[in-house]
Structure formats: C-alpha cells, structure tokens
Amino acid sequence: MIETPYLLFLGDAPDQLAAKVAIGIRDWRPENALGQIRLPGCGADLGLTDMTLAEAKAAGAKTLVIGVANRGGVISQAWKKVLIEALEMGYDIASGLHNLLRDEGDLVAAAQTHGGTLHDVRVPTVGYPIANGVKRTGKRCLAVGTDCSVGKMYTAMAMDAEMQKRGMKSTFRATGQTGILITGHGVPLDAVIADFMAGSIEYLTPDNDEDHWDLIEGQGSLFHVSYSGVTMALIHGGQPDALILCHEPTRTHMRGLPGYSLPSLEDLRDTALAMARVANPACQVVGISVNTQHLNEEDAKAYLAKVEAQMGLPTVDPYRHGAGRLVDALAAI
Amino acid sequence: MIETPYLLFLGDAPDQLAAKVAIGIRDWRPENALGQIRLPGCGADLGLTDMTLAEAKAAGAKTLVIGVANRGGVISQAWKKVLIEALEMGYDIASGLHNLLRDEGDLVAAAQTHGGTLHDVRVPTVGYPIANGVKRTGKRCLAVGTDCSVGKMYTAMAMDAEMQKRGMKSTFRATGQTGILITGHGVPLDAVIADFMAGSIEYLTPDNDEDHWDLIEGQGSLFHVSYSGVTMALIHGGQPDALILCHEPTRTHMRGLPGYSLPSLEDLRDTALAMARVANPACQVVGISVNTQHLNEEDAKAYLAKVEAQMGLPTVDPYRHGAGRLVDALAAI
Numbered sequence: 075m076i077e078t079p080y081l082l083f084l085g086d087a088p089d090q091l092a093a094k095v096a097i098g099i100r101d102w103r104p105e106n107a108l109g110q111i112r113l114p115g116c117g118a119d120l121g122l123t124d125m126t127l128a129e130a131k132a133a134g135a136k137t138l139v140i141g142v143a144n145r146g147g148v149i150s151q152a153w154k155k156v157l158i159e160a161l162e163m164g165y166d167i168a169s170g171l172h173n174l175l176r177d178e179g180d181l182v183a184a185a186q187t188h189g190g191t192l193h194d195v196r197v198p199t200v201g202y203p204i205a206n207g208v209k210r211t212g213k214r215c216l217a218v219g220t221d222c223s224v225g226k227m228y229t230a231m232a233m234d235a236e237m238q239k240r241g242m243k244s245t246f247r248a249t250g251q252t253g254i255l256i257t258g259h260g261v262p263l264d265a266v267i268a269d270f271m272a273g274s275i276e277y278l279t280p281d282n283d284e285d286h287w288d289l290i291e292g293q294g295s296l297f298h299v300s301y302s303g304v305t306m307a308l309i310h311g312g313q314p315d316a317l318i319l320c321h322e323p324t325r326t327h328m329r330g331l332p333g334y335s336l337p338s339l340e341d342l343r344d345t346a347l348a349m350a351r352v353a354n355p356a357c358q359v360v361g362i363s364v365n366t367q368h369l370n371e372e373d374a375k376a377y378l379a380k381v382e383a384q385m386g387l388p389t390v391d392p393y394r395h396g397a398g399r400l401v402d403a404l405a406a407i
Numbered sequence: 408m409i410e411t412p413y414l415l416f417l418g419d420a421p422d423q424l425a426a427k428v429a430i431g432i433r434d435w436r437p438e439n440a441l442g443q444i445r446l447p448g449c450g451a452d453l454g455l456t457d458m459t460l461a462e463a464k465a466a467g468a469k470t471l472v473i474g475v476a477n478r479g480g481v482i483s484q485a486w487k488k489v490l491i492e493a494l495e496m497g498y499d500i501a502s503g504l505h506n507l508l509r510d511e512g513d514l515v516a517a518a519q520t521h522g523g524t525l526h527d528v529r530v531p532t533v534g535y536p537i538a539n540g541v542k543r544t545g546k547r548c549l550a551v552g553t554d555c556s557v558g559k560m561y562t563a564m565a566m567d568a569e570m571q572k573r574g575m576k577s578t579f580r581a582t583g584q585t586g587i588l589i590t591g592h593g594v595p596l597d598a599v600i601a602d603f604m605a606g607s608i609e610y611l612t613p614d615n616d617e618d619h620w621d622l623i624e625g626q627g628s629l630f631h632v633s634y635s636g637v638t639m640a641l642i643h644g645g646q647p648d649a650l651i652l653c654h655e656p657t658r659t660h661m662r663g664l665p666g667y668s669l670p671s672l673e674d675l676r677d678t679a680l681a682m683a684r685v686a687n688p689a690c691q692v693v694g695i696s697v698n699t700q701h702l703n704e705e706d707a708k709a710y711l712a713k714v715e716a717q718m719g720l721p722t723v724d725p726y727r728h729g730a731g732r733l734v735d736a737l738a739a740i
Contacts, residue, residue: 205633264602300538303640310632
C-alpha cells in the first residue's frame with residue numbers, strides 16, 4: 075500500500091505525453107492528487123496547483139509519486155535533489171521507472187536515515203502463492219484484448235468509476251505499474267515469477283461480498299506471442315464471471331510484431347471464453363469496448379453499431395460515450 | 408552449461424524414488440554418469456559403480472550432481488561434508504534443490520577458494536529477451552498435456568533418443584530442472600519473470616538447420632489453472648511445427664486441483680493447435696503419447712487402440728512401446 079495523498083512529481087517532462095502516469099492519477103483518483111511539482115523546463119502541466127515540497131507536506135501529502143518517464147533511463151542529479159529533499163522532509167517516494175529507486179545508494183541512505191519508504195512498483199514485494207483454483211466468493215470482471223495497449227486498463231477504470239457512481243460495490247484491481255500508482259496497490263504481474271502468476275491474481279482478488287465486483291486490469295493478449303502467458307495467468311487466476319472484449323480497430327498488426335495480424339473479435343471471444351470457463355464454468359462475455367481514438371465521431375458510431383450488430387453484445391467506447399452500458403451488462407448477470 | 412561427466416550424489420536417499428533426477432541422468436545420458444556416491448543408510452542404488460570423490464575425479468568427473476531430493480528442505484551437515492570436500496578437490500556442483508547452494512555460506516566460500524562453480528539450475532542466470540515472434544529456421548516439436556506430470560519430458564526425451572538412433576538431427580531442449588541436470592543446459596521456465604517467458608523459449612530454440620528438430624520439454628497444461636500461463640508461453644515462444652498430445656488416462660482430477668476434471672484429448676488438440684497456429688500457422692498435431700503405467704499390458708493396448716481410432720493419430724506409450732511411431736509421424740511432415 076502506498077500512502078495517500080500524493081504530490082505528483084513531473085520533473086523535466088518534455089511534454090504532456092511523458093506525464094501519462096500523473097495524468098492517470100489526476101483523472102482516476104483526483105482525491106489522491108494534492109498538487110504537482112515541476113522542474114525548470116517542464117513541458118507538462120496537469121492543471122493542478124504547483125506546490126513546493128514544504129507546501130504539499132503542510133497540506134498533508136504523504137508520498138511523492140514520480141508521475142513521469144525519465145530520459146534515457148537515468149535518474150538525473152536534478153531529480154535526485156528533489157527526491158532526497160523529499161525524503162528528508164518525511165515523504166515516501168513511489169516510482170514505476172525501469173531503473174529502481176532502491177538501486178540508488180543516495181536515495182536508499184536518505185530513506186533509511188529519515189524513515190521513508192521507497193516504493194518501486196514494478197517489483198513484487200509479496201511472496202505470492204501458487205494458484206489453488208478454489209472458487210472464491212464475489213464477482214470478477216476481466217478485460218481481454220485482441221492486442222496489447224487497446225484500452226483494457228481504461229475500460230476497467232471507467233467501469234469501476236461508473237459502478238461507484240451508482241453505489242455498486244466494486245474495486246479496480248491493478249496489475250501494472252500505472253494502475254498500481256493510481257490506486258496505491260496491486261500486483262506488477264509482468265514482473266512476477268512464472269510459477270506464481272496465477273496465484274498472484276488469486277491473491278489480488280480474494281473472497282468478497284457476493285454482490286461485489288473486482289474489475290481486473292488486463293495485460294497483453296492471448297494472441298500476442300510475447301505476453302500471452304501473462305494473459306492466460308490472468309484468466310485462470312482471476313476466474314472471471316464476466317469478460318469484456320477490448321479492441322482498437324485501426325491496428326494493422328499486433329503491437330511490436332509486424333508479421334502478426336490481429337485476431338477477429340469472434341476468435342478472441344471464443345478462445346478467451348473457453349479458457350475462462352476452465353476456471354469458472356459460469357463465465358460470460360458481456361460486452362465490447364472499442365478504442366475509437368483514431369476514428370472521427372461519425373466513423374466511430376458507425377463502427378460501434380456494426381460490431382454491436384455483428385457480435386450481439388453492447389459495444390461502446392467508454393472514453394467517448396461512458397461505460398454505462400458495460401456496467402448495465404455486468405449488473406444483469 | 409554444466410561440465411560433464413558427472414559423479415551422481417545420492418546422499419542418504421530414503422528410497423529409489425527420491426533419486427529421480429539421478430535415474431533420469433543414468434537413463435538418458437549414461438555417458439554423463441561416471442558413477443554414484445552414497446552416504447551410509449542410502450536406500451537408492453543406480454547400479455552404477457560406487458566411487459569416492461577421488462576415484463571419480465581421477466576418472467575425469469567434472470561436476471558433482473545432487474541427484475536426490477533432500478529431507479525437509481535442509482542441506483544437512485552430512486551432505487555438506489561431501490560437497491565441501493568435492494569443491495576442495497576441484498569439482499563444480501549442480502543442484503535442482505529448492506534451497507540454493509548459493510545461499511549456503513560455507514559452500515560459497517569453498518567454491519570461491521577453489522575456483523568451483525555452484526549451479527543452482529532452478530534459478531535463471533541469463534537475461535532473457537522479450538519474445539519477438541520472428542520465424543526461426545529449423546523445426547520444433549512440443550509436447551502438451553491434458554494435465555501436469557503426464558509424461559511430457561519422457562516423451563520428448565524418448566523421441567530425441569529415437570531420432571539420434573536414426574541419425575536424424577535433433578536436440579532435447581530442457582525447460583525444467585530435471586531436464587537441465589540431465590542434459591547440462593536449458594531454461595528453468597517456471598522461475599523466469601513473466602514478461603520474459605516466451606523470450607526465454609525463443610532463446611532456447613534458436614535458428615537451426617532446416618532438417619533439425621528441437622524436442623521441447625513441455626510444462627504444465629493449458630487446462631491447469633496454476634500453470635497454464637507457463638504452457639502458453641512455451642507454445643508461443645516455441646512456435647512449434649508439431650505438437651504431441653500427452654495424457655494419463657487414470658487421473659480423476661487435475662493434479663493438485665481436486666475440483667477440476669481433465670479436458671478431453673479433442674479439447675486439448677483444438678485449443679493447443681489454435682494457439683500454436685498464432686505463432687506458426689503450419690503447426691500440426693502429429694501424435695499422442697499416453698502414460699499407461701497404471702494399466703496392465705492388455706488394458707494399455709486396448710486403450711491406445713481406442714484413442715488411435717478416435718483421434719486418427721498414432722497413439723503410443725513411448726515407455727512401453729518406444730517412440731518410433733511418433734518419430735515416424737514427425738519425419739513425415
């Protein structure tokens with residue numbers, strides 16, 4: 075668990091895109107985002123109050139979250155100065171960077187001296203069990219994609235937000251570093267040891283109230299040869315009651331794999347459902363989430379209508395039109 | 408790479424079953440097994456020459472291989488005495504034990520002093536790449552199972568041995584600790600970090616001659632919820648040209664999962680083949696390997712004939728009747 079609220083460190087982010095993690099926190103957990111802190115030349119702006127470390131501390135900030143990618147994979151001296159000062163003031167620091175805070179001697183020393191915690195959210199800190207497949211109480215929904223990076227996290231986040239708004243019981247369950255930083259907890263599944271992948275998802279989505287839904291963040295794709303094993307572990311460890319199919323209609327090939335075309339939504343439905351029913355025979359595919367960011371409004375609507383007719387399932391772009399119909403579908407099962 | 412030949416350490420194995428790893432080495436790589444060394448009270452006997460460390464060293468042994476499970480997960484003082492003496496004499500030591508040689512200070516010290524290597528084959532020592540899915544030259548065969556522990560390693564080993572006998576080009580590719588100790592190299596797949604699983608199998612089975620076959624050791628099962636992700640990574644990283652279906656007909660439920668029944672061979676065929684064709688559209692299911700150890704000869708023959716008629720594929724128990732027909736089927740594609 076990462077302590078909230080956060081002060082969001084944007085460093086010297088060249089542009090808004092580099093601050094993706096911070097934007098996610100601001101959009102999905104605004105109550106966690108007290109303010110932002112930027113270095114000279116920073117090209118990103120979350121529209122939050124710019125605060126010094128001292129101001130944010132006085133306002134109650136517990137953790138400085140690195141909400142930006144670093145250039146060249148190096149934690150620069152300019153960053154270090156802020157991070158060490160933060161530790162000296164009693165902050166914890168949380169990071170999803172590839173290079174780890176814990177590998178920086180000066181940060182480790184400052185954290186030890188001042189009693190702060192360094193959260194490297196890419197690295198598992200729990201000894202996960204091997205999955206036992208025992209049926210758990212409560213309900214679970216998993217987003218599965220025709221490809222990587224087609225909007226699975228966004229879909230689960232948007233559904234969770236809609237369910238909260240309706241007063242339904244739900245929890246977004248993060249399985250990647252962005253989701254973990256946004257919510258403060260989760261499993262960094264891509265860094266878990268092979269034998270414990272499914273078990274880590276059982277751990278993440280324990281017994282719950284019968285009317286509670288876990289919205290599990292998907293990873294990879296059963297059809298992406300680099301990461302399909304991770305996806306499979308999510309399907310079997312998550313033992314979902316409901317699947318949402320996620321798709322990006324303008325992809326010409328699988329992400330990072332020029333020789334590989336995308337599966338059809340029918341192939342995804344049939345394959346993922348058959349695999350999910352091994353762990354949960356009652357599993358159903360309840361809806362389709364399409365990322366239409368590269369289509370204009372008219373084309374997007376036409377595409378969604380076509381897929382809805384073809385697949386016989388509610389089909390929406392939750393970013394454009396909200397996740398309401400997907401939540402309706404969940405509520406109906 | 409573990410240096411051969413080996414002296415096989417049986418320690419105080421309570422019985423023959425505890426010496427499974429050593430038996431595998433003796434059976435599959437007899438040329439690597441110079442002799443055995445046993446402690447008082449050892450209940451296992453490989454039928455190899457009992458040798459002292461000095462005798463085996465004089466005969467050319469390079470590595471002392473721990474061919475036995477230890478009791479209670481502790482490396483006892485009685486074992487330590489032999490292991491340290493071996494290091495002092497210039498041996499390397501190889502182990503697939505859960506508790507690692509490298510975590511034993513006295514072994515590490517002796518290895519450093521005398522220049523020996525401690526091989527803990529459960530732990531990856533290579534920084535594997537992320538899989539790129541690029542088609543590789545040469546051919547690959549993967550054994551996939553209806554369940555864990557149904558004879559996938561045995562099947563691949565037996566096929567490799569048969570192919571060697573026929574003068575075909577083949578290599579057994581180990582993906583678990585027993586296979587790695589037997590052959591001296593491989594990937595301990597169940598200990599690889601999730602993101603690199605498929606990449607580790609690409610690394611293990613690189614470009615090769617067009618008429619060369621890798622016989623890849625299978626792991627887990629697509630239908631075993633604890634380990635299905637590992638199996639999926641093998642299917643996509645291995646990009647097999649041929650699949651062998653493996654089955655044990657007397658299992659009443661999935662291994663370790665009392666609530667889970669086994670899939671049919673048809674389900675395994677259809678699911679594994681569809682997934683394999685994502686990475687290699689030319690993949691075929693070529694044969695079936697049945698572990699009939701719990702059936703008498705008559706029942707085994709009847710069962711094999713029934714499955715062969717039902718599935719339309721050569722169906723054998725390679726332990727009872729040899730792997731010849733499976734190799735015939737491979738050679739025909």
